[in-house]
Amino acid sequence: MYIHISEYHGLTGHVKKTLWFFQSSKLIWYNGIKYPLMRTQAVLRICEKYGQNHLVRHFLNLGEWQRSKFLKNLEQIDFPLLDSLYSNYVMGKKSFFDCSNLGPPEVISLPKTAKDKKLQEKAKMIGELLLREKKVSCLLVAGGQATRLGINTPKGFYPITPVKRKTFFQLFSEKILAISKKYNTEIPFFIMTNPESKEEVKNFFESQDFFGLKKENVIIFEQDVLPVLTRDGKIIMKNETEILSSPNGHGNSIKKLYDLGILHTLLERGYEYLFYFQVDNPLVKIADPIFLGYHRMYDADVSLKVVRKKSEDEKVGLYVSLSGRPAIIEYSDLDPETANLRDKNGDLIYWAGNTAMHVFSLEFLKSLNDQGFAFPYHVVEKKIYVEKERKEIDVLKFETFVFDCLLRSKKTCALEVIREEEFSPVKNSTGPSSPLTAQKDMSHLFKKWLKASGIHAPLEVQVEISPLFAIDMDECIEKLKGKNLTIERDIYIE
Numbered sequence: 236m237y238i239h240i241s242e243y244h245g246l247t248g249h250v251k252k253t254l255w256f257f258q259s260s261k262l263i264w265y266n267g268i269k270y271p272l273m274r275t276q277a278v279l280r281i282c283e284k285y286g287q288n289h290l291v292r293h294f295l296n297l298g299e300w301q302r303s304k305f306l307k308n309l310e311q312i313d314f315p316l317l318d319s320l321y322s323n324y325v326m327g328k329k330s331f332f333d334c335s336n337l338g339p340p341e342v343i344s345l346p347k348t349a350k351d352k353k354l355q356e357k358a359k360m361i362g363e364l365l366l367r368e369k370k371v372s373c374l375l376v377a378g379g380q381a382t383r384l385g386i387n388t389p390k391g392f393y394p395i396t397p398v399k400r401k402t403f404f405q406l407f408s409e410k411i412l413a414i415s416k417k418y419n420t421e422i423p424f425f426i427m428t429n430p431e432s433k434e435e436v437k438n439f440f441e442s443q444d445f446f447g448l449k450k451e452n453v454i455i456f457e458q459d460v461l462p463v464l465t466r467d468g469k470i471i472m473k474n475e476t477e478i479l480s481s482p483n484g485h486g487n488s489i490k491k492l493y494d495l496g497i498l499h500t501l502l503e504r505g506y507e508y509l510f511y512f513q514v515d516n517p518l519v520k521i522a523d524p525i526f527l528g529y530h531r532m533y534d535a536d537v538s539l540k541v542v543r544k545k546s547e548d549e550k551v552g553l554y555v556s557l558s559g560r561p562a563i564i565e566y567s568d569l570d571p572e573t574a575n576l577r578d579k580n581g582d583l584i585y586w587a588g589n590t591a592m593h594v595f596s597l598e599f600l601k602s603l604n605d606q607g608f609a610f611p612y613h614v615v616e617k618k619i620y621v622e623k624e625r626k627e628i629d630v631l632k633f634e635t636f637v638f639d640c641l642l643r644s645k646k647t648c649a650l651e652v653i654r655e656e657e658f659s660p661v662k663n664s665t666g667p668s669s670p671l672t673a674q675k676d677m678s679h680l681f682k683k684w685l686k687a688s689g690i691h692a693p694l695e696v697q698v699e700i701s702p703l704f705a706i707d708m709d710e711c712i713e714k715l716k717g718k719n720l721t722i723e724r725d726i727y728i729e
């Protein structure tokens with residue numbers, strides 16, 4: 236990035252004026268050397284080169300100390316990358332997928348026959364063995380900005396459970412603790428946050444004694460960010476000295492696990508699988524043995540759970556076959572006519588909604604990184620509140636998505652699961668996919684467990700069962716066997 240002073244003559248008029256300004260304001264003598272001039276030269280030239288002249292103008296209007304802070308910020312920006320993302324994905328409308336060769340996906344359906352059920356039992360046994368043998372680790376991606384939910388804390392802090400109002404983080408930690416106890420195993424729990432929330436999340440876990448998990452098994456790391464752009468490709472100021480950036484997508488988790496040496500360490504310790512989940516689904520069955528077992532039986536690189544779409548226009552990513560290869564595409568990539576295509580029974584052909592629950596083979600993730608696999612970018616349009624402007628503005632974000640590694644997977648295993656039992660994501664503050672719908676779904680599921688245990692809960696009451704009491708319906712039945720419980724008001728069972 237540093238250039239020699241002789242390159243001064245190569246600068247455009249505007250930057251030259253800027254440098255003259257610096258000389259006269261003596262900033263170039265900072266630390267007694269001319270280094271800051273060269274540094275300034277280099278950065279401002281790059282801003283100009285990539286059409287970000289407003290940053291140069293902004294720079295000129297700042298005071299001395301603000302300038303050096305701003306300069307540091309500018310130096311962090313990968314201008315060529317941003318430029319190519321904007322030209323390719325926005326101007327050139329580059330789409331990673333060619334949807335002309337679309338086909339229905341291959342999925343292991345819900346078990347219907349005795350043979351299916353036997354296979355599922357076998358998968359469960361295999362998965363349980365993997366857990367007992369300490370082959371399974373977990374990754375929670377929690378680096379998103381949760382703009383749709385509209386809270387000013389990380390989503391993991393949201394009090395989501397229907398009665399006790401446990402946060403997502405507590406709920407997930409207790410699920411992992413319950414599984415660890417049940418199978419007498421150690422599950423390393425990785426949490427990816429964004430840089431702004433990492434300390435807050437760390438402090439929260441520390442203040443809660445890691446919810447009973449071993450401190451050394453909870454590893455919190457931060458993801459990378461990228462500047463966001465206006466629709467016409469301009470970098471946006473967050474405040475006087477900082478650029479507005481945002482997390483660069485959950486796909487970044489795979490690279491960070493590798494770059495931070497986590498994959499290497501896990502493999503060295505004999506771990507083989509990573510259960511991946513997102514922060515917004517309180518119904519997630521973390522490290523589900525059935526899922527793990529199928530993944531192993533299929534010798535898959537990547538596995539995923541899918542649910543049937545509620546309707547043709549549900550906004551959910553879709554698991555499909557693209558030119559004969561498994562892939563996940565966004566709902567917006569499918570035109571309404573194709574999305575509504577039906578088979579002879581009237582069922583949707585493209586029915587498999589992605590739940591964002593995966594099992595990855597660690598060797599596969601390592602080899603992807605060894606080969607330098609670069610995830611493709613997706614453009615995400617969002618409204619973000621900008622401190623400097625004191626209002627929400629429309630921005631373009633560039634994100635990579637974890638499921639794009641399916642493109643490289645030699646074997647993929649997709650498993651259909653029952654939505655009501657496993658999938659109720661919290662995306663919005665009200666309406667569909669909101670805290671209210673998730674709380675209803677949780678309570679509804681727990682009532683089902685109680686019913687199977689011979690206990691009736693009236694319609695109007697809310698029920699919550701701690702994962703530390705029962706992790707699934709079978710355990711609930713077992714624990715409540717012979718118990719007489721009358722439920723008249725909201726109840727928390729622990």
Ligand code: UTP
Binds near residue numbers: 382
């Ligand atoms: P979403 O697509 O729901 O994005 O993320 P979001 O940013 O959290 O929410 P909105 O769109 O602003 O309302 C799905 C999952 O991926 C994680 C989120 O934390 C969530 O678990 N994620 C998303 C990351 O970890 N990093 C990112 O850069 C983006």
